[in-house]
Amino acid sequence: DAGITQSPRYKITETGRQVTLMCHQTWSHSYMFWYRQDLGHGLRLIYYSAAADITDKGEVPDGYVVSRSKTENFPLTLESATRSQTSVYFCASSGAATYEQYFGPGTRLTVT
Amino acid sequence: GESVGLHLPTLSVQEGDNSIINCAYSNSASDYFIWYKQESGKGPQFIIDIRSNMDKRQGQRVTVLLNKTVKHLSLQIAATQPGDSAVYFCAENIWLGGGADGLTFGKGTHLIIQP
Numbered sequence: 453d454a455g456i457t458q459s460p461r462y463k464i465t466e467t468g469r470q471v472t473l474m475c476h477q478t479w480s481h482s483y484m485f486w487y488r489q490d491l492g493h494g495l496r497l498i499y500y501s502a503a504a505d506i507t508d509k510g511e512v513p514d515g516y517v518v519s520r521s522k523t524e525n526f527p528l529t530l531e532s533a534t535r536s537q538t539s540v541y542f543c544a545s546s547g548a549a550t551y552e553q554y555f556g557p558g559t560r561l562t563v564t
Numbered sequence: 565g566e567s568v569g570l571h572l573p574t575l576s577v578q579e580g581d582n583s584i585i586n587c588a589y590s591n592s593a594s595d596y597f598i599w600y601k602q603e604s605g606k607g608p609q610f611i612i613d614i615r616s617n618m619d620k621r622q623g624q625r626v627t628v629l630l631n632k633t634v635k636h637l638s639l640q641i642a643a644t645q646p647g648d649s650a651v652y653f654c655a656e657n658i659w660l661g662g663g664a665d666g667l668t669f670g671k672g673t674h675l676i677i678q679p
Binding site: 485492510553 | 572596598600605606607608609610613653657660661664665666667668669670671672
């Protein structure tokens with residue numbers, strides 16, 4: 453099915469472990485984004501990418517790492533998970549000539 | 565309505581009534597605005613957008629109004645249905661740097677439809 457997908461949809465991990473959240477889009481969109489959504493904070497930008505091999509920090513990048521070796525994939529890695537990273541994570545993409553972003557279904561991450 | 569920095573407001577309306585959700589945006593230089601709908605357990609979904617050279621835009625059962633003088637955006641939903649129950653976010657464009665444009669989002673308003 454075309455669109456933007458995220459995996460896993462749910463993840464429980466322990467403090468200190470590394471975890472990678474996957475994002476895949478089939479539109480060949482140039483831009484991809486990672487957000488976290490927490491009650492009281494809305495959607496906050498973690499990292500974004502303007503094209504393959506081009507990534508940059510957003511509002512809350514500490515503790516996260518991204519890569520973009522292929523246009524369609526934009527994985528987000530928590531190198532050493534902390535409880536404060538318990539959140540719902542959304543990946544989004546947009547074309548080069550538009551501001552509209554298309555969101556994936558989200559990954560609910562719990563760090564114990 | 566919603567405003568950055570506050571708890572998530574709630575709007576409760578009767579099924580069949582019209583709903584109006586408000587949003588105060590921050591950047592007078594923003595030239596593009598979007599309303600998103602987020603149902604429980606799902607990602608935000610695009611509803612309607614408007615550019616700063618317009619003050620009104622209509623879609624199917626939805627209308628967005630833009631008042632640049634007071635930096636205010638509203639979403640009107642006509643004849644609300646149970647499926648309209650969701651959290652609604654407004655977003656405005658921002659310059660991220662490095663040649664990238666992005667969006668900044670409001671906190672959201674929870675719309676509840678009463679039967």
